[in-house]
Amino acid sequence: MTRIARLPDRAVLAVDGADRVGFLQGLVSNDVAQAAPGRAVWAALLTPQGKYLADFFVLAAPERLLLDVAAADAADLLRRLARYRLRAAVTLAELPDWAVYAAWDAALAPPPLGAVAAPDPRLPDAGWRVLSPGPLPVTAEAADWDRHRLSLGLPDGARDLEREKTVLLEAGFDELNGVSWTKGCYMGQELTARTRYRGLLKRRLVPVAIDGPAPAPDTPIHRVDAPDAPPAGTLRSARDGIGLALLRLDALDVPLVAGAARLTPKIPPWMHLPERET
Numbered sequence: 001m002t003r004i005a006r007l008p009d010r011a012v013l014a015v016d017g018a019d020r021v022g023f024l025q026g027l028v029s030n031d032v033a034q035a036a037p038g039r040a041v042w043a044a045l046l047t048p049q050g051k052y053l054a055d056f057f058v059l060a061a062p063e064r065l066l067l068d069v070a071a072a073d074a075a076d077l078l079r080r081l082a083r084y085r086l087r088a089a090v091t092l093a094e095l096p097d098w099a100v101y102a103a104w105d106a107a108l109a110p111p112p113l114g115a116v117a118a119p120d121p122r123l124p125d126a127g128w129r130v131l132s133p134g135p136l137p138v139t140a141e142a143a144d145w146d147r148h149r150l151s152l153g154l155p156d157g158a159r160d161l162e163r164e165k166t167v168l169l170e171a172g173f174d175e176l177n178g179v180s181w182t183k184g185c186y187m188g189q190e191l192t193a194r195t196r197y198r199g200l201l202k203r204r205l206v207p208v209a210i211d212g213p214a215p216a217p218d219t220p221i222h223r224v225d226a227p228d229a230p231p232a233g234t235l236r237s238a239r240d241g242i243g244l245a246l247l248r249l250d251a252l253d254v255p256l257v258a259g260a261a262r263l264t265p266k267i268p269p270w271m272h273l274p275e276r277e278t
Contacts, residue, residue, distance in 0.1 A: 002106040003140040003148075004130070010100035011071040012131050013056075013078060016064045017090040024058070024065065027084060027187050029168060031180040035060045040068075040118035040129055042178045044168055045080065050191025052166040053080065055157055055178070057129050061116045066131055068100050070157040101130040101138070102145045112136060122176040123270060125152055143239065150242045153207040153268040159217070160205055160236040160244045169195050170246070171205045175270050199274070203233060206252065207268060208245045212261030214238040221245055221263060224255035232256060235263075242266075249274065 015024060024032040030043035035058045044055040054077045056069035069077055078092055085092070102120075104127030111117035114133050120126035126149065130136070146156070155161055155171050169192070173179045179192060195201060215238070220231035232251035235258050236244045245263060247256075252273070256263040267273065 001139065002103050002108055003127075003144060004101055004103040004108075004136065004138050005140040005142050005145045006136070006138055007100045007102055007142050007145065009071050009142070011069055011074040012095045012098035012100060013067040013069060013074060014064050014093050014095050015067065015081075015090060016093075017088070019088040019090050020065050023085070023088045023090045024081075025183065026185065027081070029173065029179045029186060029188070029192065030058075030177075031183040032058055032065070033183075034180075035065060038118050040121050042121050042173075042176065044173065044178060045077065046168070046186075046188025046192070047164055048187055050167065050188035050195075051164045052161045052168065052171070053077075053163060055155075055161070057118075057121070059116050059118050059129065059131060066095075066098075066116055068129055068131060073157065095133075098131055098133050099135065101132065101136055102149075103128040103130055104145070104148055122154055122178070123152055126154060146237075146239050147242070150207065150237070150239055150244060153205075153244065153266075153271065155205055155244065156237060160246075162246070166205075166246075167195055167201070168192055169201055170203055172271060175272055201249065201274075203246055203248045204252075204271070204273065205236065205244055205246050206271070207266045208235075208243050208247075208256070208263040209266055210238060210241050210243055210261050210263060213259065214241075214243065215259040215261055219258045221247065221251075221256050221258045223251055224257055224262075227257075 028043040041058040233247035
């Protein structure tokens with residue numbers, strides 16, 4: 001049975017107008033031209049220095065693009081995008097009556113009339129994203145989806161990424177289809193490309209098993225064998241014994257502790273890491 005949950009912490013923005021694709025294309029990390037009926041694009045808006053600001057899914061509806069974005073980021077994203085509109089034939093608006101759903105665990109039947117749906121472009125096991133102008137019947141809770149995406153190692157916006165600090169490749173945007181290396185220039189492209197081609201990553205966002213009480217977000221993580229050394233990373237989000245942590249690469253194979261909990265990194269099969277000493 002397909003599990004479908006409404007995600008109340010997500011919002012829907014509309015990008016209308018003849019220049020909607022070209023407008024976004026020069027701003028975000030992925031190839032917006034690839035968004036089509038039944039095909040979503042995952043992309044991020046970066047600072048000019050290549051640091052994370054917001055990420056979202058781009059879904060194609062008739063004569064418009066719909067952005068599935070964290071509700072907490074919606075107003076700020078609209079404001080930032082509006083700065084670059086200039087003379088482009090584009091209008092930007094939030095759609096407060098629309099809701100975002102995640103569907104997983106089975107193939108999705110054709111979406112209800114009026115809804116816009118596409119497979120989650122990050123991983124097949126992530127299921128589908130569904131945007132609907134009206135309520136849909138659900139078979140799961142948002143917490144169930146949160147647990148599922150944590151088990152896959154998928155980041156959830158600013159809960160897991162540090163605004164104006166995180167580099168996209170630290171958060172798996174390369175392996176999870178969130179960056180186009182062929183589409184041309186976009187804001188923050190230079191640092192993103194340099195990070196890839198020079199192998200400059202020093203840390204990664206990775207799933208961790210949590211043995212003990214879940215630490216609060218941003219709790220420092222320390223190596224058990226060097227408790228007085230600088231932190232090896234920080235915990236980001238967590239639920240039911242699993243979380244995501246931003247860790248230095250040299251801390252992925254050693255016992256870790258955060259607060260009163262022991263942490264064990266669980267590298268997902270999709271993640272590509274440099275060879276590490278064993």
